[in-house]
Amino acid sequence: xxxxxxxxxxxxxxxxxxxxxxxxxxxxxxxxxxxxxxxxxxxxxxxxxxxxxxxxxxxxxxxxxxxxxxxxxxxxxxxxxxxxxxxxxxxxxxxxxxxxxxxxxxxxxxxxxxxxxxxxxxxxxxxxxxxxxxxxxxxxxxxxxxxxxxxxxxxxxxxxxxxxxxxxxxxxxxxxxxxxxxxxxxxxxxxxxxxxxxxxxxxxxxxxxxxxxxxxxxxxxxxxxxxxxxxxxxxxxxxxxxxxxxxxxxxxxxxxxxxxxxxxxxxxxxxxxxxxxxxxxxxxxxxxxxxxxxxxxxxxxxxxxxxxxxxxxxxxxxxxxxxxxxxxxxxxxxxxxxxxxxxxxxxxxxxxxxxxxxxxxxxxxxxxxxxxxxxxxxxxxxxxxxxxxxxxxxxxxxxxxxxxxxxxxxxxxxxxxxxxxxxxxxxxxxxxxxxxxxxxxxxxxxxxxxxxxxxxxxxxxxxxxxxxxxxxxxxxxxxxxxxxxxxxxxxxxxxxxxxxxxxxxxxxxxxxxxxxxxxxxxxxxxxxxxxxxxxxxxxxxxxxxxxxxxxxxxxxxxxxxxxxxxxxxxxxxxx
Numbered sequence: 001x002x003x004x005x006x007x008x009x010x011x012x013x014x015x016x017x018x019x020x021x022x023x024x025x026x027x028x029x030x031x032x033x034x035x036x037x038x039x040x041x042x043x044x045x046x047x048x049x050x051x052x053x054x055x056x057x058x059x060x061x062x063x064x065x066x067x068x069x070x071x072x073x074x075x076x077x078x079x080x081x082x083x084x085x086x087x088x089x090x091x092x093x094x095x096x097x098x099x100x101x102x103x104x105x106x107x108x109x110x111x112x113x114x115x116x117x118x119x120x121x122x123x124x125x126x127x128x129x130x131x132x133x134x135x136x137x138x139x140x141x142x143x144x145x146x147x148x149x150x151x152x153x154x155x156x157x158x159x160x161x162x163x164x165x166x167x168x169x170x171x172x173x174x175x176x177x178x179x180x181x182x183x184x185x186x187x188x189x190x191x192x193x194x195x196x197x198x199x200x201x202x203x204x205x206x207x208x209x210x211x212x213x214x215x216x217x218x219x220x221x222x223x224x225x226x227x228x229x230x231x232x233x234x235x236x237x238x239x240x241x242x243x244x245x246x247x248x249x250x251x252x253x254x255x256x257x258x259x260x261x262x263x264x265x266x267x268x269x270x271x272x273x274x275x276x277x278x279x280x281x282x283x284x285x286x287x288x289x290x291x292x293x294x295x296x297x298x299x300x301x302x303x304x305x306x307x308x309x310x311x312x313x314x315x316x317x318x319x320x321x322x323x324x325x326x327x328x329x330x331x332x333x334x335x336x337x338x339x340x341x342x343x344x345x346x347x348x349x350x351x352x353x354x355x356x357x358x359x360x361x362x363x364x365x366x367x368x369x370x371x372x373x374x375x376x377x378x379x380x381x382x383x384x385x386x387x388x389x390x391x392x393x394x395x396x397x398x399x400x401x402x403x404x405x406x407x408x409x410x411x412x413x414x415x416x417x418x419x420x421x422x423x424x425x426x427x428x429x430x431x432x433x434x435x436x437x438x439x440x441x442x443x444x445x446x447x448x449x450x451x452x453x454x455x456x457x458x459x460x461x462x463x464x465x466x467x468x469x470x471x472x473x474x475x476x477x478x479x480x481x482x483x484x485x486x487x488x489x490x491x492x493x494x495x496x497x498x499x500x501x502x503x504x505x506x507x508x509x510x511x512x513x514x515x516x517x518x519x520x521x522x523x524x525x526x527x528x529x530x531x532x533x534x535x536x537x538x539x540x541x542x543x544x545x546x547x548x549x550x551x552x553x554x555x556x557x558x559x560x561x562x563x564x565x566x567x568x569x570x571x572x573x574x575x
Contacts, residue, residue, distance in 0.1 A: 027063060027064075027067045029052060029055050029056065029059070029067075030056070030063065030066075030067040030070040030071055031070070032048075032052060033049070033052045033053075033056065033070065033071065033074055033075075034070045034074050036048060036049045036052070037049075037074035037075070037077060037078060053075070053081060053084070053087060056071050056075075056087065056090075056091070057084075057086060057087045057090045057091075058090075060090045060091050060093075060094040061090070061093070061094050061097070063094060064098075065098055065110075065113055068091070068094060068095055068098060068117075069113055069116045069117065071091060072091055072095065072116065072117055072120035072121060073116050073119065073120045075087070075091075075120070076119070076120035076121070076123045076124055077123075082123065082124050082125065082126075083125075083126065085126050088124050088126055088127050089126075089127075092121070092127050092130050092132075092133045095117055095121075095133065095136075095137075096132050096133050096136045099114070099117075099136040099137060099140045100136050102140055102143075110140070110144050110147075111144045111145065111147050111148035111149070111152045111156075112148075112149075112152050114137060114140055114141050114144055114152075114156065115148070115151075115152040115155040115156050115159075116155075117137060118137060118141075118155060118156050118159035118160055119155050119159050121133065121137075121159070122158075122159035122160070122162045122163060128162065128163055128164065128165075129164070129165065131165060134160075134163055134165045134166055135165075137160075138160070138166055138169055138172045141156055141160075141172065141175070141176075142171055142172055142175045145175050145176060145179045146179065148179060148183070149183060149186070150183040150184075150186040150187040150188075150191050151191055153176065153179050153180050153183055153187075153191075153195070154180075154187065154190070154191035154192075154194040154195050154198075155194065156176060157176050157180065157194060157195050157198035157199060158194035158195070158197060158198040159198075160172070160176075160198070161197070161198035161199070161200075161201035161202055162201075167201060167202050167203045167204075168202075168203045168204065169204075170204055173199075173202045173204040173206070174204075176199075177199070177206050177210050180195055180199075180210070181209065181210060181213050184213055184214070184217050185217070187217065188221075188226065189221055189226060189227055189228045189231045190228075190231065192214060192217055192218060192221065192231070192235075193231035193234045193235065195214065196214055196234055196235055196238045196239075197234050197238065199214075200238040200241070208244040211239070211242050211244050211245055212244060212245065212248075215239065215245045215248055215251040218235055218251060218254065218255070219250055219251060219254050222254045222257075222258060227254070227258055229258060229259070229261075229262030229265045229266060229270070230265070230266075230270065232255055232258050232259050232262070232270070232274065233259075233266065233269065233270035233271075233273040233274050233277075234273070235255055236255055236259070236273060236274050236277035236278060237273040237276070237277050239251065239252075239255075239277070240276075240277035240278070240280045240281060241280075246280075246281060246282075247283065249283055252278075252281050252283060252284055255278075256278065256284055256287055256289075256290040259274050259278070259290065259293065259294070260289050260290050260292075260293035260294075261293075263293040263294070263296055263297040264297070264300075266297050267301070268301045268304050268305050268306070268309050269309070271294065271297045271298055271301055271309070271313070272305070272308070272309040272312035272313055272316075273312070274294060275294050275298065275312060275313050275316035275317060276312040276313075276315060276316040277316075278290065278291075278294065278316070279315070279316035279317070279319040279320055280319075285319075285320060285321070285322075286322070288322065291320050291322060291323055294317075295317070295323060295326060295329045298313050298317070298329065298332070298333070299328065299329060299332050302332045302333070302335075302336050303336075305336055305340075306340070307340040307343045307344045307345065307348050308345070308348060310333065310336045310337055310340055310344075310348075310352070311344060311345075311347070311348035311351040311352050311355075312351070313333060314333055314337060314351060314352050314355035314356060315351040315352075315354070315355045317329065317330075317333070317355070318354070318355035318356070318358045318359055319358075324358070324359050324360065324361065325361065327361055330359055330361045330362050334356070334362050334365055334368045337352055337356070337368060337371070337372070338367060338368055338371045341371040341372055341374070341375045342371075342374075342375055344375055346379055346384045346385050346386070346389050347389060349372070349375055349376050349379055349385070349389070349393065350385070350388075350389040350390075350392040350393055350396075351392075352372060353372055353376065353392065353393050353396035353397060354392050354393075354395065354396040356368065356369075356372070356396070357395075357396035357397070357399040357400060363399065363400055363401070364401075364402065366402050369397075369400050369402055369403055373397065373403055373406055373408075373409045376393050376397070376409060376412075376413070377408050377409050377412045377413075380393075380412040380413050380415070380416040381412050381415075381416075383416065383419070385416060386420075387420045387421065387422055387423045387426050388423065388425075388426060390413065390416055390417060390420060390426075390430075391426035391429035391430050391433070392429070393413060394413055394417070394429060394430055394433035394434060395429050395432060395433040396433075397409065397410075397413070397433070398432070398433035398434070398436040398437060399436075404436075404437060404438065405439065407439070410434075410437055410439070410440060413434075414434065414440060414444055414447045417430055417434075417447060417450070417451070418446055418447055418450050422450075422451075422454045424458035424461040424462060424466075425463075425466070427451065427454055427455050427458060427462065427466060427470065428462065428463075428465065428466030428467075428469035428470055428473075429469075430451055431451055431455070431469060431470050431473035431474065432469045432472075432473050434447065434451070434473070435472075435473035435474075435476045435477065441476055441477055441478075442478070445479060448477050448479060448480055452474065452480055452483060452486045455470050455474075455486065455489075455490075456485055456486055456489045459489045459490070459492075459493050460493070462493065463497075464497035464498065464500040464501050464505065465501070465502075465505060467490065467493045467494055467497055467509075468494070468498075468501055468505040468506075468508050468509045468512075469508075470490060471490050471494065471508075471509055471512040471513060472508045472509070472511065472512040474486065474487075474490070474512070475511075475512040475513075475515045475516060481515070481516055481517075482518070484518065487516050487518060487519055490513075491513070491519055491522055491524075491525045494509055494513070494525060494528070494529070495524050495525055495528045498528050498529055498532045499528070499531070499532050499535070501532060501536075502536070503536040503537075503539045503540040503541070503544050504541075504544055506529065506532045506533050506536050506540075506544075506548070507533075507540065507543075507544035507545075507547040507548050507551075508547070509529060510529050510533060510547060510548050510551035510552065511547040511550065511551050513525065513526075513529070513551070513555075514550070514551035514552075514554045514555050520555050520556075520557060521557060523557060526555060526557045526558055527558075527561075530552070530558045530561050530563075530564040533548050533552075533564065533567070533568070534563050534564055534567050537567050537568075545568070548568055549568050549569070552564065552568055
């Protein structure tokens with residue numbers, strides 16, 4: 001039996017016109033199309049709809065603006081017609097001509113029409129690269145946006161952000177930004193969410209004013225008790241990537257409060273975005289209520305998570321130290337990861353490997369690591385991993401004891417590293433990870449040659465930590481200890497950067513360079529390391545102190561430095 005509204009639409013489509021529409025001139029084809037699109041269709045309705053679509057395709061060039069809006073808006077909601085190229089090309093050509101005919105558009109009267117066109121066309125994949133259509137729409141939008149209300153601005157921003165042809169259009173996005181800031185006080189939760197999502201996809205720098213204004217509006221909506229849980233995830237996902245609001249405690253406490261209270265209403269996408277976003281905000285790391293709620297929501301939805309959701313949750317929760325001992329959470333996540341391991345993307349593989357490697361509870365889970373190793377081996381052999389993802393996998397897998405002799409995995413990772421053009425920031429990671437695998441240290445000269453040559457080439461761009469990491473790792477490789485070019489470059493870089501190292505970094509550097517005989521008389525190097533060690537000594541742990549003592553005693557060049565001798569008791573240890 002049809003509902004009352006469906007029955008009225010049936011009458012409407014057969015000639016009955018409601019009172020509020022009786023004086024409105026309209027095209028009967030587009031009105032009937034509008035009616036049929038409102039409810040589930042019977043076979044008779046489907047046949048009639050197919051006939052109307054053919055009429056629209058043939059007569060679209062004769063429709064006025066109102067009729068085109070009805071066609072675009074209603075047909076874009078019906079997934080079975082979104083791939084009809086001829087239909088959409090006909091509508092696109094008609095809309096392009098219609099929009100281009102606006103010489104001096106009346107902003108207040110046509111902004112809504114443009115918003116409807118954008119809302120519909122942005123859902124149709126076959127039109128996303130139609131240059132004429134989007135050029136006409138963007139040009140008209142710049143002229144008409146001054147009359148757009150809050151909902152229309154949000155619709156334009158969200159829709160156009162899906163069109164690659166417009167993401168770099170500086171003029172268009174500047175106009176949208178100015179109008180969005182103006183009408184922001186009138187925006188509701190959905191409008192703000194659409195704007196945040198849309199502006200985040202544009203390849204244009206908006207400055208801090210836009211994002212800070214959006215953040216204030218989110219806080220206002222919460223104070224008015226109108227901020228809805230389903231929009232929190234979008235805000236968290238976008239704001240967590242922006243430095244301008246990363247330390248806004250008011251914003252993050254507001255989002256955390258709503259997310260925690262609404263944990264039972266969040267779906268898998270929301271939970272994955274919230275966990276991933278919140279985990280990037282330092283001021284939330286100790287928010288026990290938030291993370292307890294997120295863990296509860298993740299456990300509830302674990303069985304429904306896609307590979308991407310699993311990766312986001314693993315990566316996010318692994319950054320929250322207070323959850324590392326929550327065995328139920330990690331058991332659930334590891335089971336989910338085992339189930340979806342074969343379907344993880346290259347980015348998902350890297351995130352899961354690094355995330356799980358931080359959590360002691362799962363480091364001995366041989367089934368989990370075997371499944372991740374198989375997936376990573378396949379991805380490395382097929383060149384699916386980029387240099388950043390590969391270096392992340394190398395570091396993560398190197399922490400897993402049960403994979404230390406996994407020959408297929410490490411061979412595939414080493415082959416991929418040799419073939420890839422390594423990025424400067426990843427050299428230290430490769431060295432740190434590969435040097436922990438014993439059977440690689442005495443073999444694979446091609447791998448070590450590639451890494452050492454790359455390190456020398458990019459030495460001037462390496463961070464102090466990477467310099468120390470490279471020195472420590474290379475010192476383990478016997479075939480590299482006589483490489484004068486490599487060690488000369490490392491010594492020079494360390495002299496310039498060792499004072500910026502952490503206590504652990506200083507100790508590691510001293511331990512590494514003390515193994516290289518050709519550097520034992522390199523006074524500038526040891527003078528710099530001695531000064532750094534004395535400065536960092538109060539913060540050193542026992543192991544760091546012991547490594548400094550052993551390194552300085554092995555070299556002996558600093559026995560005339562009274563501050564070093566006194567700080568580390570060198571003569572006592574030497575005697």
